[in-house]
Amino acid sequence: QVQLVESGGGLVQAGGPLRLSCAASGRSISTYAMGWFRQAPGKEREFVAAIARTGERTYYADSVKGRFTISRDNAKNTVYLQMNSLKPEDTAVYYCAADRSSSIYSGSRRGVDYWGQGTQVTVSS
Secondary structure: OOEEEEEOOEEEEOOOOEEEEEEEEOOOOOOOEEEEEEEOOOOOOEEEEEEOOOOOOEEEOOOOOOOEEEEEEOOOOEEEEEEOOOOHHHOEEEEEEEEOOOHHHHOOOOOEEEEOOOEEEEEEO
8 A cells, every 4th residue: 555645735826836745655656657637626637747667757748848847756755746837727636646557657547556635736826
């Protein structure tokens, strides 16, 4: 079992930065592809970013490419999402995900084995 706990969410003005963290416990995340999804009110949960097991490859949704950066520190069992140039449309609950398969690289939720509880990000205009 892997427990994932997100932190770092909050209220930020448009154009500002925010950094999310996802701390894992229970077992090492080094064997998992990791990712972030988000869900706005009344919308489906959507893919944001993913990172390969050793961090050598990263994947992003078109809507965040160039503004968000995903990274991981396997020694600290933690994944990060640095969000810059935030927009009001980035407002959502952000969820961390752990996936033993590689389906998360294509943005799929199908292979996700563990989810965090989510952290709210609100961007004001």
